């Protein structure tokens with residue numbers, strides 16, 4: 001598991017090592033630069049942790065041994081932070097394409113199944129957004145793995161550096177499949193949310209994380225929640241537990257998952273970023289027992305101010321999940337309200353200082 005110490009990797013590890021796969025606890029070799037989210041697992045008897053850069057040429061020998069020995073390689077290692085897409089495109093393209101290139105090639109040579117985490121950003125903007133913005137025709141906005149065109153903006157809009165690097169990596173993996181028989185599965189996550197996502201600015205790291213951690217940081221710090229470009233972009237949010245369940249089903253059904261691309265999302269949990277901010281402050285008020293949060297300030301900011309020049313957003317992401325249902329018998333279950341409540345509760349217990357936290361401490 002490459003990138004096992006991140007948000008998704010840490011939850012996948014938790015699930016595999018505590019519940020097993022197909023009735024047995026697998027042996028997992030994990031690579032990551034960072035161990036902060038998996039410290040509770042590093043001494044697990046079925047887990048070997050290699051703390052380091054899996055793209056470092058000096059690590060290549062060990063990585064090759066690990067990849068050859070494995071039944072499946074899960075590649076989660078990435079830079080996947082929107083604030084870096086247009087400000088550090090070199091690092092973003094390097095991490096998401098160049099650094100993964102050798103891993104894919106080694107899997108192809110070793111005959112090892114590669115389960116690669118791509119992104120729903122490969123779809124770019126919807127066709128609807130170029131036509132009339134009305135979303136009258138689902139064929140122009142619904143995202144289907146094997147038929148929807150992948151539409152991105154101009155090169156100067158460097159926001160697409162991540163999506164484009166991930167898309168090229170998908171094409172490279174598919175090419176290795178058709179030319180060299182690489183067995184692959186590609187996951188396109190649609191906004192996994194849950195505890196341990198990214199970092200809370202000022203507490204767990206510095207900079208601008210993805211939207212969930214941005215809004216949570218603002219609530220914890222009693223600072224305004226900042227809505228980029230009016231907050232009209234829509235996302236479908238899937239709880240990390242449901243998302244991990246989809247991946248576990250892929251691992252448990254290798255024949256069904258082989259050589260497929262899967263959307264992993266939750267159609268029922270669609271929300272605008274403005275709606276998300278409003279829901280989060282309402283739930284935060286409830287969790288903290290502090291009703292003043294019901295009117296916590298939400299402020300507008302332009303994408304140029306927030307992210308810098310060259311930012312352009314994906315307007316909407318409505319996944320078609322028929323393939324995951326048919327091949328994996330998977331259906332996301334957790335409603336958005338519960339996903340947010342679980343996550344806010346987690347962070348409030350960790351960092352909250354309001355009335356409920358004081359009562360708890362007492």
Ligand SMILES: NC(=O)c1ccc[n+]([C@@H]2O[C@H](COP(=O)([O-])OP(=O)(O)OC[C@H]3O[C@@H](n4cnc5c(N)ncnc54)[C@H](O)[C@@H]3O)[C@@H](O)[C@H]2O)c1
Nearest residue numbers: 003005006007008032033053054077078080117119191192
């Ligand atoms: N969380 C989501 O909603 C979401 C959405 C779209 C795509 N994805 C994809 O899913 C994957 C996992 O996402 P995440 O949210 O867990 O991200 P994350 O940033 O929390 O985790 C990535 C991990 O990879 C590690 N890493 C990066 N480069 C490395 C290297 N060279 N060597 C060793 N470790 C390295 C990082 O230290 C980090 O712990 C990524 O590929 C991401 O692009 C996630």
